Amino acid sequence: MQTNPGTPVPTVTLNDGTEIPQLGFGVFQVPADETQRVVEAALEAGYRHIDTAAAYRNEAGVGAAIAASGIPREDLFITTKLRNGEQAKPLEAFETSRTALGLDYIDLYLIHWPVPSQGLFVDAWHAMEELRANQLVRSIGVSNFLPEHLETLLASARVVPAVNQIELHPTFQQRELAALSRSRGIAVEAYSPLGQGADLGAEAVRAVAEAHGATSAQVVLAWHLAQGTIAIPKTTSAQRMRENLAAIAVGLSADELERISALDSGARIGSDPATAAHTQL
Ligand SMILES: NC(=O)c1ccc[n+]([C@@H]2O[C@H](COP(=O)([O-])OP(=O)(O)OC[C@H]3O[C@@H](n4cnc5c(N)ncnc54)[C@H](OP(=O)(O)O)[C@@H]3O)[C@@H](O)[C@H]2O)c1
DSSP: OOOOTTOOOOEEEOTTSOEEESBOEEOTTOOHHHHHHHHHHHHHHTOOEEEOOGGGTOHHHHHHHHHHHOOOGGGOEEEEEEOGGGTTOHHHHHHHHHHHHTOSOEEEEEEOOOOGGGOOHHHHHHHHHHHHHTTSEEEEEEESOOHHHHHHHHHHOSSOOSEEEEEOBTTBOOHHHHHHHHHTTOEEEEESTTGGGGGGGOHHHHHHHHHHTOOHHHHHHHHHHHTTOEEOOOOSOHHHHHHHHGGGGOOOOHHHHHHHHTTOOOOOSSOOTTTOOOTTO
16 A cells, blocks of 8 residues: 555644654664665655664764755654663763754653663653753653653653653553553553564454555554554665555554454563663663
């Protein structure tokens, strides 16, 4: 399925009033020396929301693509994340990211992982609140926060996180965490939304795709969008960039959504945030 290139990507209004394009483009594991080319292709395909992180070591490539694109800054939504190893110095880390991206402000800055063993994420959050107050970042949020991390943060937060970016795809849905986040006004953003490709072969996904003349990736992304979830698929293929973006035109029935939701197995692909330290990131 293709879309008219002018079809607008739907947006989600965050708890601070900011609008985030519901379908974005992730650059985890895109090599630094390929990132400019890949992000230029994504912008050309029509993506306006790019998700990077200091830990991905490719912010400069994202920034170079933005600069080369000539797209007005206000039309773009750029997310980056605070490294685990820099939770003790978030203001300096933010400045390093902002400089690498070549931007005056960042749209969304996230704490990448809670790393509870460090005991630093609450203090890091207060620094992020300062960045927001100083208008260096429009929205602040968290990633990989489990219920206990959210509760700890909310106990002393002046600003409720706008987003919780978590692993979420048909075979790993984290329904309780998603519901808790939403009940606190925190938008849910799905990372690894395609299950890093592994969910695309599921029989239910393939059957629904066939019924729509769509691809499996389009069906999985349409499933995310139908639930109000923000999704940030990654691909280095220009053809797949267009394919994934065209998911905005795929409408699934309640029965089809339920068939895909039934794939939840509770098995993660990524690390468990309760124990993940990744302080090298
Ligand atoms: N906050 C966090 O801790 C965290 C963790 C992981 C990811 N993320 C974010 O989430 C983004 C996406 O997650 P992800 O990269 O882990 O996984 P993903 O987007 O679920 O899947 C990416 C994989 O799917 C393949 N793919 C993409 N489109 C496809 C299509 N239409 N048909 C078939 N295969 C397709 C890609 O291959 P090709 O590239 O070869 O096309 C790649 O191997 C990341 O880039 C990053 O921005 C955040």
